[in-house]
Every structure is written in structure tokens, then in C-alpha cells.
Amino acid sequence: MTQLPGLLDTDAIRKDFPLLDRIVHGDKKIVYLDSAATSQKPRQVLDALNEYYERHNANVHRGVYTVAEEATALYEGARDKVAAFINAPSRDEVIFTKNASESLNLVANMLTWADEPYRVDRDTEIVITEMEHHSNIVPWQLLSQRTGAKLKWFGLTDDGRLDLSNIEEIITEKTKIVSFTLVSNLLGTVNPVETIIRRAQQVGALVCIDASQAAPHMVLDVQALQADFVAFTGHKMVGPTGIGVLWGRQELLEDLPPFLGGGEMIETVSMHSSTYAPAPHKFEAGTPPIAQAVGLGAAVDYLSAIGMENIARHEHAITEYAVKRLLEVPDLRIIGPATAEDRGAALSFTLGDIHPHDVGQVLDEEGIAVRVGHHCARPVCLRYGIPATTRASFYLYSTPGEVDALVDGLEHVRNFFG
Template sequence: MTTTVAPLDVETIRKDFPILSRTVHGDRPLVYLDNAATSQKPRQVLDAIVRYYETSNANVHRGVHSLAEEATALYEGARDKVAAFVNAPSRDEVVFTKNSSEAMNLVARVLGEAGPGYRVGAGDEIVITEMEHHSNIVPWHQLAERTGATLKWFRITDEGRLDLSDLDSVITERTKIVSMVHVSNLLGTINPVERVIARAREVGALVLLDASQSVPHMPVDVAALGADFVAFTGHKMLGPTGIGVLWGRLPLLQELPPFLGGGEMIAAVTMERSTYAEPPHKFEAGTPPIAEAVGLGAAVDYLTAVGMPAIAAHEHGLTEYVLEALSSVEGVRIVGPPTAQDRVAEVSFTFGDIHPHDVGQLLDAQGVAVRVGHHCARPAVLRYGIPATTRASFYLYNTRAEVDALVAGLAQVRKVFG
């Protein structure tokens, strides 16, 4: 049975985002199409952060005065909200980090220092994909260099899909960890992670998913996914910068060693030795990002109230519209899947022989904000034999009229370059 999702009231939603009403370059209305890099923030998130600083600012957990208790309740309340948002079986499985990059670095670091059951060492294999963000490549390079492990990867098809034809030979009995992106930040591809996870389970390998581009845009249920770790970041899902999330299965978090040492992550310290707190605090050394957690909690409230199925449906419609619109522009080459099936509203493209930096600057002069470059996914860009792309990425507050503005902007770019 098909469930009908009510369409978003985008014009009402847009009123919650003060920045969307501003102009640039004098009188040009802002058309913000850089959401894969960072999202804008609704008034509800901004107000929650200001309210925390104005009324409850204090350090958390150890104080017994009123402000400390209020701050602790807000911080831990944000953890509860995030846990519910991704259907974590336990709130103690939600570790706050500064971003998804730190979350993935955390896993890579502690796996190199873990006990015999989980430690990655010489002779072991690490598996990633060719479409990863650098945050999910560099830490594994570093782990392999430290330990003597071997790095392997799945390649990308011409259409921008993950090539799993060699699934059984890439993930083998030697594989210790598979770390892969749920949704590509360059290609917009939604990967068939269930197939990869099933194969990893057959050989006893752990799985980490980079969900930085999926959690903000679609319902994500970490319990149903079946991965061992899931990383995502606050600033791409209407929250502030400076806070991310690592979800991990509780038995794993209990078994693995801490990432950083310092205050808060300890059970007891003597001059001879230290013992460590239980998760999640074992992985949250020092004063945490309290105001940022409060803002992330408010962002989760906002997304929950709007409804993730409705957001996903709205963006799917935008994906269909922008793919069709760009395909009609002479000289545009879409880098990634050509249809909206198993794809999100992030579209990278080239425009004839015009360098993406020139495209981006001329679009900006018309008020259209896009991202240009290799998008911290250089191996994938090199796979397609190009130096960079222009990327337009959309969110719940974007409209078809803004797609039209992008297309009109490209027409102006063509006029300049002839």
C-alpha cells in the first residue's frame, strides 16, 4: 500500500529562514543552492542557541547549581532527540563530535588501538569506495600506514552508481572494516548499502556509514540499516556548525578504547592509571559543544515537525525537475545518475569547456549560490576525467523557481563565453 505524503508548504517554511530573504550584489535575491556544503538555519534554531546563552549558560554534568543543571538537561536532552530521530536503540549510543569528519576519524583511530577482536593490523583489509568524501578516505590511509593493513575499494560506473559486480572479491575473510558513504556528496547517488552490509556480515567485518548527506534529507533508521557505526553532522541538517554525531552499537562502544583523553571521559584517575567512563561520555573528552547540541536538538525538532518523508518527497520532485531542466541546456554534462531513481537533489555538472570556477562566479553575480571544485571527492572527479564540477544542491526550502533561476543563470554564462 502506498502512503500519501502531503506536499510541503515551502513558502511558509522559507519564512522561518531569515537569510533567505536577503539580497546579494545589490538587489539580487539570494538563490541558495549550496546545501550539500551547509544548510541554512531556521529562526527556531537561532533562538534556541541565543536562549541558552542568555539564560542557561554553564558547563555540564558536574555542577550542582541551577545553571549547570539546566545546561546539563539541555545537552542531554539534545542527545535524546537525536537518538529518537535516527531510531537509536539506546541514547548511550549517540556520541557528540565536532562533525562527521571527527566521527569517522574516531572510528579509524580506535580500531587501530582496539583489543584483539576488533583491532585492524597487518594483513587485514579496509574497504571503502571510489565515491567517498576525503573524510572517509584519509583516515583509512592513515590507519593503513600505521598498521600495515591493506586498503581496497569499490569503483564507480559511468552512470555514477557503485559497481558491486566484484562484491565477494572486494569484501573477503580478511576484511576488518567496510566504511562507505550512504549518499554521495558529488554524485547524489543513494547507495545500496544493504547489499554491502549483508556481505560484510558474512565475513564478520564491521561497517561504518557516512550518512552526512542522507540523515538531513530522508528518514534514516540506524537500527534497520544494520551498520555498526553511522556518522553525520549538524550543520547540514539545519543545525549549527561545530557538532556532529557518531552512532555506534553499544557493545562496540563499550569494548573500544577512548579516542581522546581528558576531563569528563574518566571513571577515576590516580597518578598511576586512569579508568574510563561508560559510553557515550568515554568518547566526549573535555567541555562538549553545549550550545551547538542545543541548536542541533532544535534542528531535530524542526525536521521532525515538518516530517522527513515529506522532505524526501519534496526533494525527489526537485531532483526530477532539475535533472530535466539541466538536460535541456546545451553543453551541460551531468556527472552522476541521469534519473531521480535512488538519487537525492544534489546535481554536479560541467558546462562545455567553461571552467566551473568561472561558472560559479558568474552565477553568483546573478544571486545564484552554487559550489564549485572537486567537493572533497577528488578520486571520484578524477574517475570522470574532469578537474572539477559545478554542484547545485537543494533542501526543503528550495523551489522550482530557483531551479529556473539556475538555468537562466547558465544562459547568462553562455552569453559571456559565447
Template sequence: MTESALPGLLPDLEVVRKDFPILSRTLAGGHPLVYLDSANTSQKPQVVIDAMVDHLERHNANVARAMHQLGAESTAAFESARARVASFLHAGEDEIVFTKNASEALNLVANTLAWAEGDWSARVGRIGPGDEIVITEMEHHSNIVPWQLLSQRTGATLRWFGITDDGQLDLDNIDDLIAERTRVVALTWVSNALGTVNPITEIARRAHEVGALVVVDASQAAPQLPINVTTCGADLLAFTGHKTVGPTGIGVLWGRRGILDQLPPFLAGGEMIETVRMESSTYAPVPRRFEAGTPPIVEAVGLAAALEYLDGLGMEHVHAHEQAITGYALDGLASVPGLTVLGPLSAEQRGGAIAFELDGVHPHDVATVLDTRGIAVRAGHHCARPAHARFGVQASTRMSSYLYTTPEEVDALVDGLLYTRDYFKVS
């Protein structure tokens, strides 16, 4: 199919693709790269690469500490990146905490809730015995294990939403599951395995009715959806840079200022303190309280360039492109005999990650054969083993599109899957 024949694609898609130098690669065997693993990590446009190189070449210095021009320039770039993230989320600059990834951001929240003491508001308090934490069966392990550890350390009870047969959260028992003892509801906005887009605002409304804190993993949402933290219902939200056309090594925790103010330090070290004495220390206000030591400076610069790039395209256009490509991919995959998609079958209900089984072929073998044709996908349980167990499978193959994916690349995947069936002589 030609690009113009598929409504919803980004205008000038081939021009956009030229912004990403890696997409012009030719792999072993002379095959052009077909990159369908963006839910794992996205590719980076030249403007992000250039911004990071320029900072290292011309402005490299530590932030906050250095009393010289380079230090001032580096500090200004770092704080400008914080402002850029705030704008992307429609948040306040003092509500943006830089972490090394979304996993660290979620661990920060889970751990500090266990340590919190003192004068807490009715909405936020220390987790203890008898309290309940609610998650979902479709979470990435990074939004399961921290809450398991918190429950084990505090005596709280961990509960979770199940998944329906069509890959949606089962909300039939929401009023029983989110109840008087619920202190935290932590869930993904967009599933990295099933692709499901969850009704965050609806769930947050119920959580707030009982005074619970809502923690959202937006790692898959931030690359695909316009996000406004003032309206989505989250109290705290995490995402990672490398899935939003930015670099690895940088993540973001956003939190309502009134909530962040009540959380104790997570990591200790330089810059997160006000005064250190041998007997005790006092701590800096947020967000610096949660940014111990030398931060990921050049990574923050790269993230700022990445979010500037996404906003330049328009997140509403990125989302429309994802839905168009996802719908086209679902139709294409449906034409492959013996292939079963995990999760919703409607593009309107899901993001760009599509996990599937191919009868008679192990997911690792599927990915290996596709790789010989230049097609990059992921195989395994995608750090979402409970979601796979819910559907009775050990692993799956996952294709994941993004703003640079073309219909022709989806066609290449479908052809590659048909070739894989023939290669393994699947009847």
C-alpha cells in the same frame, strides 16, 4: 513553474521558507538570494537560532561539573539533545556520541580500531597486518584519508569499490572485494559529489557474512532520508549538524552499544574518566568515554531544535520534496547546451546534490558568474577528488537543493547557466 504544478513538494512551501530568515536576503545588485549550496551547509530556521540564543541568555553554564541551578539546566539541555538525536535515528541514548563534526566521528572510529586491544568479539577486532579495509571511489575525503592512515599505521590493505559510467557503485565483484580478510567496510550512504544513493543494506549484509564492521558516512543522508539504525545495516554511523539545518561545530557518532563498549578512548581529558591517579586512569562508560573536555553545549541544543524541526515536517515529506526538486533540476539542466551531469540521471537514484560540467567554462567561472546573479553554488572537487578523477575531470560545479528550494530557484539557475554560456561566448 508554480509550486502547485510540481507534485511532491512540501505543503505550504512558502510558509516553510519564511522559517529561514536568510532566504529573504537581497544580495548585491538587487538580486534575491537563490541558495543552492545546501550540500555544503544548510540554512538554519529561526527556531534553531532562537533555541541557541535562549540557552546562552538564560541557561549558560558548563555541563556535569557545576553544582548549581544553571549547571543543572545546561546539563539537562545537553542530555535532552542526546535523547533527541537518538529518537531521530531510532537509537538508544547511550549509543549517541557528540563530536565536533562527521570528520571527527569517522576519525574516532578509524583511530580506536588501530588502538584496540583485549578481549574482542568475533565481529570486532583490532586492525593489523593482512587485514583488509574496503571503501569506495565516491567517498568524501573524510571517509578516505582516515582509512588510508589506518592502513599505513597497521599494515592493513586498503581496497575499494569502483564507480560505473552512470555513477553507481560497481558491485559486480562484491563477493571478491568483501572477503575473509575484510575487517571494515566504510562507505557513504549518499554521495556528496555524484548524488548517488548507495544500497547500504545490501552491502552491509555481505559485510556481516564475513564478520566485517560497517561504518556509514550519513552526512548527506541524514538531511534527506528517514534513518533507522536498527534496520539499515550499519554498525557505526556518522553525520554532521550543519547539513541538517543545525549549527556548525557539532557532529554525531552512533554505534551499537556492544561495539562502542569495546573501543578505547579517543581523546583524553575531563569527563571521559572515572578515576585519575598519577600512575594510571580508569575511564567512563560510553558515550562519555569519547567526549573529553567541555562539549559543544549550545551547538547540541541547536542540533536538537533542528532535528525537532525536521521531524515536525516529516522526513518522508522532506525526502519527497528533495526528489521532486532534484527531478525538476535534472530536466532543467538537460536543456542547457553543453552541460553534462556527473552521476545518475534519475532522481530516484540520487540525492539533491548535482555536480555538472559546462563545456568551455571553468567551474569556478561558472560559480562566479552565477554569484553575480545572486545564485549560490559550489565549484571544485567537493572533497571528492577520486570520484572526479574517475570521470576524467578536475572539478565541477555543484548545485544542491534542500527542503526550502523552489522550482523558481531552479529556473533561475538554468537561466543563469544560459547567461553564463553567452557571457563566455560558448558556441
């Protein structure tokens, strides 16, 4: 068995994840390498969900009976856990959404209806990057179309980094919002946050960070980031689907208008007008994802017990090993940084002229689960002149043996297609 410095005790960790014991295609133990799409869930999270539904299921904030008060305490307790996990100055800066996409759309829509100095209009500019997930492209395209604002973006270098050589031309006095990913879901690139935020602050622009591929894998400290908004999702960080988070600076959340209207987000309602509850409830209309928030709270507990620094160290070791092994495969081209420096645990590649979908299908027959396609980042594929990629992504339960299985599987693919 390959030994690498910095690895977690994966034998112990993997016992918490039931799906990792699955046998597929008759006799193949699953090798799950698709955590960038969604992570597996430990028993602790599954148990928390079951416990909520079996013992505490009620609507929140509305009932004075015992079970309703328990449900409210669990829901708001999850907010406390998330606030501590990201080092938020206030729990009231943590908004629960259904996913990161909704969080990013929430920001874009707030800026549509905002008063000065936050309003985006035809005389202003929006800045994104070419490496974004579609969830951080389409909302800004829609905002641009609705308001007439100009949409601009940073391009990519040949080795999968952001090209910031023209940063003063891209982020100008007209820029209202700069929104970019902390870690690319396709390239794996970890972006230079400080450089971008420093320039945005010079011109008075707001900054929104998509941390969907960062929150599960590294320490996420919103105060240290110095952004204005940070979005991430629960299902990539061993939590359930259907729960996302938007963190925003308190003064912004107080000033910006709500996106959705309905129950819970109001203070008073008459037939003529309404006033709104303070943040975060101003942005959580209707019955929220209660059970999912409870599950996310359990996920935060699980990750915190292991330690995000330890998880990051483990993943760096696995990624470094995976880069080395993949570069040994003939005709394989890594799309993105070809070293483990400043990169996350998602590795996308092409294999000669074999279509990624064929690669993924043959790997599946060996029990190896990878992602194929453009990974909701089609502009990246266009930039590098490829139709799609195969992506292997690692997490706290990934092992060097699974990397070896992937490399052996790719050799089988090459032999299969001759």
C-alpha cells in the same frame, strides 16, 4: 509558478530562514543552492542558541547549581532527541563530536588500538569506495599507513553508481571494516546499503556509514540500516556548525578504547592509571559542544515537525524537475545518475569547456549560490576525467522557481562566454 506533486509549503518554510531574504549584488535576491555544503538555519534554531547563551550558559555534568543543571538537562536532552530521530536502541549509543569528520576519525582510531577481534593490523583489510568524501578516505589511509593493513575500494560505473560486480573479491575474510557513504555528496548517488552490509556480515566485518548527506534529507533508521557505526553532522541538517554525531552499537562502544583523553571521559584517575566512564561519555573528552548540541536538538525538533518523509518527497520532486531542466541546457553533462532514481538532491555538472569556477562566478553575479570544485571528492573527478564540477544542491526550502533561475543563469553563462 511551476507546480510539482509532493512539494512542501515552501512559502511558509522560507519565512523561518532569514538568510533566504538576503539581497546580494545590489538587487539580486539570493538563490541558495549549496545546502550540501551547509544548510541555512531557521529562526527556531537561532533562538535556541540565543536562549541557551542568555539564560542557561554553564558547563555540564559538573555543577549542582541551577544554571549548570539546566545546561546539563539541555545537553543531554539533545542526545535524547537525536537518539529518537535516528531510532537508536539506546541514548547511550549517541556520541557528540564536532563534525562527521571527527566521528569517522574516532572510529578509525578506536580500531587502531582495539583488542581482538576488532583490531586492524597488517594481516587485515579496510574497504571504502571511490566516491567517498575525503573525510571517509583520509582517516582510512592513515589507519592503513599506521597498521600496514591493505586499503581496498569499490570503483564507479560510467553512470555514477558503485561497481559491485567484484564485491566478493573486495570484501573478503580479511576485511575488518567497510566504510562507505550512504549518499554521495558529489554524485548524489544513493548506495545499495543492504547488498554491501550483507556481504560484510558474511565475512564478519564491521560496517561504518557516512550519513552526512542522508540524515538531513531522508528517514535515517540505524536499526533498519544494521550498520555498526553511523556518522553525520549537524550543520547540513539546519543545525549549527561545530556539532557532529557518531552512533555506534552499544556492545562495540563498551569494548572499544577511547580516542581522546581528558575530563569527563574518566571514571577514576590516579598518577599510575585511569579507568573510563561508560559510553557515550568515554568518547566525549573535555568540555563538549554544549550550545551546538542544544542547537542540534532544536534542528531535530524542526525537521521532525515537518516530517522526514515529507522532506524526502519534496526533494525528490525538486531533483526530478532539476534533472529534467538541466538536461535541456546545451553542452551540459551531469556527473552522476542522470535520473532522479536512487539519487539525492545534489546535482554536479560540467558546462562545455567553461571552467566550473567561471560558471560559479557568473552565477553569483546573478545571485545564484552554487558550489564549485571537487567537493572534497577529488577521486571522483579523476575517475571521470574532469578538473572540477559545478554543484547545485537542494533542500526543504528549495523551490522549482530556483531551479528555473539556475537554468536561466546557465544560459547567461553560455552567452557570457560566447
